Amino acid sequence: GAGVSQSPSNKVTEKGKDVELRCDPISGHTALYWYRQSLGQGLEFLIYFQGNSAPDKSGLPSDRFSAERTGGSVSTLTIQRTQQEDSAVYLCASSLALAGGSIQYFGAGTRLSVL
Amino acid sequence: RKEVEQDPGPFNVPEGATVAFNCTYSNSASQSFFWYRQDCRKEPKLLMSVYSSGNEDGRFTAQLNRASQYISLLIRDSKLSDSATYLCVVNGPGRRALTFGSGTRLQVQP
Numbered sequence: 001g002a003g004v005s006q007s008p009s010n011k012v013t014e015k016g017k018d019v020e021l022r023c024d025p026i027s028g029h030t031a032l033y034w035y036r037q038s039l040g041q042g043l044e045f046l047i048y049f050q051g052n053s054a055p056d057k058s059g060l061p062s063d064r065f066s067a068e069r070t071g072g073s074v075s076t077l078t079i080q081r082t083q084q085e086d087s088a089v090y091l092c093a094s095s096l097a098l099a100g101g102s103i104q105y106f107g108a109g110t111r112l113s114v115l
Numbered sequence: 116r117k118e119v120e121q122d123p124g125p126f127n128v129p130e131g132a133t134v135a136f137n138c139t140y141s142n143s144a145s146q147s148f149f150w151y152r153q154d155c156r157k158e159p160k161l162l163m164s165v166y167s168s169g170n171e172d173g174r175f176t177a178q179l180n181r182a183s184q185y186i187s188l189l190i191r192d193s194k195l196s197d198s199a200t201y202l203c204v205v206n207g208p209g210r211r212a213l214t215f216g217s218g219t220r221l222q223v224q225p
Binding site: 033035041042043045048056059091102103104105106107108109 | 149157158159160161164202206212213214215216217218
């Protein structure tokens with residue numbers, strides 16, 4: 001497809017389980033971002049990848065969160081030992097370049113519910 | 116202080132009304148500014164970029180005031196389909212991601 005693709009669209013898990021969320025960016029986009037959005041709240045930056053550079057992990061809320069991007073394309077966000085406060089929509093975005101002014105295009109998100 | 120601040124609203128306006136949203140940002144070195152639109156339970160989508168000289172796209176007009184560090188969005192002749200949350204977004208030097216405001220909710224009523 002032409003847009004950013006995320007899977008699964010919905011994920012329900014039990015507290016303490018690990019989850020993996022996947023993002024497939026727009027082809028040719030070198031920058032990839034993960035955000036999360038809690039109900040009724042704004043977007044919270046989590047992590048960003050640009051080409052082969054080390055990712056900017058400054059937004060990850062705890063060491064239970066990690067992400068990788070393989071081959072400069074698909075990315076997975078992993079949350080270990082999920083907690084109820086991890087429940088949110090996790091949004092992935094990609095853009096052509098890092099430089100200021102690069103428009104980010106979002107996927108439809110993964111709605112995570114931790115019971 | 117939040118990096119990007121917006122009035123959460125909601126703004127309830129009748130069809131055909133003109134409505135304006137403001138947004139303030141804290142980083143005076145910020146260089147790029149956008150308005151995104153987010154429909155309920157959907158992902159954000161770019162509405163328009165904001166240029167220093169101001170810019171218009173149909174019924175939408177965006178303005179930037181660097182001296183006061185605020186951005187505005189004006190919507191003329193509001194339509195029911197304009198009902199959404201409008202996110203003010205800033206991308207500055209040294210930042211590797213867009214900083215989003217919490218959004219202003221608009222509800223256009225018949």
